Amino acid sequence: MILDSAAFDSKNPKLPDNLKTIMRLRQAAPVLHQARRRISALYVTGDKAKENYAVLTPYMEFSKTLIDEQDALRDNIAKRRLNLNPDEVLKKYEVYRSKETLKADLELRRDQIAKEIKELQKTKQDESILQAKKHEGVELRNSLKSLKEELYPIEDDFVHNFLKLPNGLCQKTPVDESRIIYRQGLPKSIQEPHSHLDRKDLIDYRDPTCYYLKKEAAHFDYYTPFNCVQRFLDSGYVQFVNPDFARTLLLEAASIDLNQIEIVDEEDIKESKVNLLHLTGGGSVASFLGFITKLSIFPTFLPLRFVASGREYIMQDEKPHRGLFTATQSNCIQTFIAARDEDELDKEVETALGLAIDLFRELDTHFRIVYLPAHQLTGAESLRASIQMYSPIYNEYIEVGHLSNYSNYVSKRLLFNFKDGKSHKFPYIAAGSIMNVTRIIACLLENGRALTVPRSSSEKDVDAIKDFKNLFA
Amino acid sequence: MFLKRFYGSAIFINNIGEILKKNGRRAIHKQLPEAVSGTGISQHDLELMERNASIRKGHGDIGLIRELQSKIEFSPAGSPERSALLQEFNEELYKLPNQTHPEVAGYGEEPKILQTCNEYPNFDFEPLAFPEIAKKLNLLRMEHLGNFTGHKSYYFMSLLAELEHALTQYALEEVSKHGFDLYSVPDILPADTIESCGMATSGERTQVYKLNKSQKCLSGTSEMALAGYFMNTLHNETDLPKKLTAVSRCFRAETSGLQEEKGIYRVHQFTKVEMFSVCTAEQSEAMLEHFNQIELHLFERLGLHYKLLDMPPHELGAPAYRKYDIEAWMPGRKMWGEISSCSNCTDYQAKRLNIQYKSGNGMKFAHTVNGTACAIPRLLIALLETNQDKSGVIHIPEVLRKYLRGQDKIPRRKILPELKLVKTIHSPL
DSSP: OOOOOOGTTTTTTOOOOHHHHHHHHHHOOOOOSSOOOOOOOOOGGGTTTTSSSOOOOOOOOHHIIIIITTHHHHHHHHHHHHOOOHHHHHHHHHHHHHHHHHHHHHHHHHHHHHHHHHHHHHHTTOOHHHHHHHHHHHHHHHHHHHHHHHHHHHHHHHHHHHHHHHOOOOOOOOOHHHHHHHHEOOOOOOOOOOOOGOOOEEEEEEEEEEEEEEHHHHHHHHHHHHHOOOOOOOOHHHEEEESSSHHHHEEEEEEEOGGGGGBBBOOTGGGSSSSOOEOOOTTSGGGHHHHHHBBBBOOOOSSSSEEEEEEOOOOOOSSSSOOOOOOOOOEEEEEEEEEEEEEHHHHHHHHHHHHHHHHHHTTOOEEEEEEEEEESOTTTTSSEEEEEEETTTTEEEEEEEEEEEEETTHHHTTTEEETTTTEEEEEEEEEEEEEEEEHHHHHHTTTOOOOOOOOOHHHHHHHHHHHHHHHHH | SSSOOOOOOBBBBHHHHHHHHHGGGGGGGOBBBGGSSSSOOOHHHHHHHHHHHHOOOOSSOOHHHHHHHHHHSSOTTTTTHHHHHHHHHHHHHHHHHOOOOOOTTTOOSSOOEEEEOOOOOOSSSSSHHOOOOOOOOOOOOTTOOOOHHHHOOOOEETHHHHHHHHHHHHHHHHHHTTTEEEEESSSSHHHHHHHHOOOSSSSSTOOOOOOOOOOEEESSSSSHHHHTTTTTEEEGGGGGGGEEEEEEEEEOOOOOOOOGGGGGOSSSSEEEEEEEEEEEETHHHHHHHHHHHHHHHHHHHHTEEEEEEEOOOGGGGOOOOOOEEEEEEEETEEEEEEEEEEEOTTTTTHHHHHHHETTTEEEEEEEEEEEEEHHHHHHHHHHHHBOOOTTTTOOOOOOHTTTTTOOEEOOOOOOOOOOOOOOOOOOOO
């Protein structure tokens, strides 16, 4: 819409009522946004869009989250032990909403005036009315412009605080302590436990980023993903080979701690100052997110079941380092499930964990699966099934695999959707490194177990036929 | 295992003791053996180097080396100026290419075709190029990923991903039969390990990705990690050769604007099965032939039509003494494409990484040989384009089927959603 700026008369004091309100608000509003926050890649406001391309705008339900489900949010934050104040976010929301409402009113009024001017120009009626309208239009345009400028920092501050709010908790998530849902065997007592790093014939560990596996350890490291992925394929999963890099946007969407992920220097860094490139690995949770971002699918494709094997690179901040348990690079099997709703996802997760149990049982050592308590979840997880093996040297359980339930929180942020009638719906997602082969090797060695690779599909079939024949022997 | 891992030796330049104390063990890589360092280089040596550098093209600056040498001769002994010049002189020597195999030195600009294998594939229809096949069968996604997973990133889906697994396992089983030991290797390496293998990590056209936080680099090939494994080691001659293999992700920062290198032909990340050997000076030539035979056997059984090339001097890069490339015919692209190579680096990498062996009463620098058993993206292009039929189905070579749960073809089936992206979904206020 183009309004004639020459028609503006600064002496004319007549302002529309809503404009006066803006002026008042502007005077009253304190400068809230002086402290610069690290700009997020997940939500880029219009003023920064010139320098930083806004890849998408997450789907956000402000009113539902902050007002309708306020009690659940408070309960959730308390259970997660987060240092977040929902009242503050709510306050910011109210300011944001009032300004946004005002903006919408102004836009509406501006459009009306433009129409009226068009009509007046057509009918060539009273020139003075036309001039007054033009003047009002210019006033509106300027007000809208300054309102937008004013709104950017408010929007920026509120939305980024909103995006920090965690996913809702699954009912199964325990509050203070982990809850065991499956256990195979019991921890073996070992009189003189040895660190896996003592097996220098198998592991040449130099530092957290550099280690070599040899002989049976290298064999196990390569063949375990190969055989286990096959077993997932037998159960209707589709195999992927995923990219090793992921941009900041994806990590923020899934609440992945950016401090633990390396940044890859790009030649043309200007292109994406905010949306940086990270080394995550083709077997990491982030690796499937690039595939589903903005993806629109027919609901008939649901549930989706994907599996990939590859690296996972996480810089563990734990010190002192614990060998392979805190190594940056590990070899993982990553599963990704998308379902139509919560019930369907629950069933899929149950099946996937069942598969994992079958595979872990073949390792012939004690392991357990627990649901982690709320305060140990990331912001995007609503439930985390953690598969753990026991380390006698550290006298604690080590997570050697996991499958996390993200409900439709990540889908909404990344606009992964399916059409249900005319409306967009967001699939329910579960994902996780269901087997971290590197850590499994360390645990097996510490428990004095042989590194026996779980069977491939064909080996399993041969065994099944043998068992069947034995019935008649 | 190694006889000894050692961090210094008399054969390094005179002041190695002080340098070690000052800079720690990494400093060693930048130093050169006395024989080629300092002012101990004769005019004859320089002429030989010059002749070699001129046919290798783009590696080393003999003019500068001559200039530095004369400056060093006229600088006062023990002066800071002299040591700075010596340092620069050594840096320049470091950039010189390896020597060239005498047979190869006379090749001129073109590679020599040593053999071709399998029949030229004939089709009674117009064979499709890989991107079209992949699109029809919904096996690959490369579109609209730059803002999510980076430039030229890709997803292999369904049977294409399964084929990647199958090919690595096929290659690994073959090399294991020949006594290669499997290693799992790191993908993140210090810059000096990569440079010691003959790859620059800085400068405008570097192929090496740098990591911002740790200031380390991403490995371009597991050859670097495997060579780095042997850094500062001393071996018994009788323990050599060592033969190693690794399956790893390779990271290359290179980009290409060439039309024929679009799609997955040249990508930033891919999976590769690598062979690597540390051997004696007497073993390396035979080792290169051994690597080459393994590669030929692997690709022959995949039914690919390929040719073996002995590469000319200017295609050897800095480290190789001799290099064989294998190019496969890609019927859809209607082009030959490099799918594999193997190189004898003689003692070039070993000098920079300080890998030696005891020989008689003395010590010698080891030789290193490397080769590709299987580099995924291009092998997939050759394989799919060669094995397509009129109906659009891809037939899987017999040798791979046992790794694919018996599947013998890639049929058309709709198990994955088509690519359809939404622009925006408006949130309620």
